Amino acid sequence: VTEAPVRRLHPVSPLLRGGLFVVAWLGWVVNDARNSGLDGLRIAISGGVVLLAGLVLGTASWWFTRYRVDAEEIRIDSGIFVRRSRRVRIERLQAVEVQQPWLARLFGLAELSLDTAGTGEAEAKLAFLPYVEAVELRRLLLDRSGRPDSAVSDPRRPADDRPVLYRAPPGRLLASLVLRTGFVSAAFGAAIGVALSPLIGRAIGAAVLLGAVITLGSVLIRQYLTWFGFTVRETTQGLRIRSGLLSVRSQTVPAGRVQGVVFVEPLLWRLLGWVRVDVTVAGVARSGDDERQLVSALVPVASREEARALVHRLLFADPAGVSLSLAPSRARPLDPIGLRMLQVGLTDALAVMRRGVFTTRTDVVPRDKIQSVHVRQGPLQSALRLASVHLHLPVGPVAAIAEHRDQQEAWRLALALTGRQPITGPPSTASTPRSQ
């Protein structure tokens, strides 16, 4: 192995990272204009100073930042006054991500972040590299670390020429975000606050309204930008997802590592036949709610039929082919409203469990992915001869629970789910007296 060359980041990097300077300067300009009126000369001079300072500092920082990738480690030296030398062992790399903030996208640049702990927090970042170089470096690092090129983000891969399996229409996307139970109830709460404003004072009412509009609006906009242009394509490793307007993220959901999916149907979505699908993928655990949502969402919104087709491709089994059975009606005292949603079904390949009235969730788990189960029975359930079965899966959004089943059925379910016995076989508890 020849000595690896020492390299620098892309020369445009300081300009992109200098955006902060510009924002600070704009703030100063606005403030200054309020105090002493707009003065072209002052603005020009200060702008020149800021630009110069930014350029000098940025260029110096760029000059002193170097990285080198050799067989065992990647080394990043940085810092103008305080020098910092960071070494990341390649074999310890958990994830290498290529990201493109929107400004970088204009220049065809990308940011490479290295994560060693598997926590999703970057150990080191290289910002910015030409996009192609970043992708190439990522492939190199993943090769050397011996990790498969799988669930990590990587915008713009050759998969883009593959046929689109599903594309979220912009209108439906917006409507689905507005009709989410949390959003609707927040808007409703704000409306009540405004309606009460004669009682609590007009100023407070206006403040409530303003706060609500800003909060709800920013949530809506952020979500919309995140999911805009959502598409799913099929690749050899699994489904490739791409979405985002300003900063594009894309990832592959590797079919073989899917531990389960969950169809989530908020109350208002059910009227329209819409559903969201989240997925648990082994080895993908990340910090940060937004990020977790991105990683775990298979589809932000789709019709039931479209969602079912995608899940069918991912699990190699059709969840709609499973017939579900209701919990016994004697469970009504324990869950008067939700009883009709407590449904469970099994096939040779899948376990399907549904629950929830306001937001209905249908957890679908490949039976060979179930880690363990437990059967539990509280005193009330005991009196009604009911029991619940919980499935245990790796960390993720899927939480399959069969609530309030007949206790014999629950026990058979538990054994069938953990064993390799066919579900039609005799139950292990057959010798206990049955009440028939």
Place this chain on the structure above:
Amino acid sequence: MGGPPAAYGRATSGVSPGRSAYAGGVDDLFEVPGTPWVRVRPALARLRHQLLIAGLVVVVLVLAIVAATVSDGVVVAAVGLPLAVVATAYGWRMISRNAASWAYAERDDDLFIRRGVMFRRVEVVPYGRMQLVDVTTGPLQRRHGIATVHLHTASPGTSAQIPGLSPEEAARLRDRLTARGEAQAAGL
């Protein structure tokens, strides 16, 4: 009520027989024919009883200090002492029952762990899913000659621990479980 297991396709809701008709009783749920449950050692109850008594002693001491220093503290102590004694008696009984409820059963393909009296729970862990097996014992546990075996799978939901085993039994169980886990490893 529910027919044979093949009835997953049909609705199983319907008229259910009265409780008296259910000859097996509630215990059926936690009986596995042909697999004897192994109960944990009574030392587990002894350990927890000791902790309970230690708690009672602390409460009594606090009450005594209150009675001696605060005005009307005697009234507080007079009310608090019987309450503490009653609570301790109740706790004593609950600990006895709970400790007696812990048991495990090694089957061909999976391990059962049961626990609880009012809220009962049976954990079913296939050997092939086990990632690792821990044996832990703290200073108090050591004095009572017991250890805890803890099974981990790839799921944080798995809560498979068996407290109150003798250290030798715990070590043997761990070795057996590990061997079976290797033989049947399934992975993710």
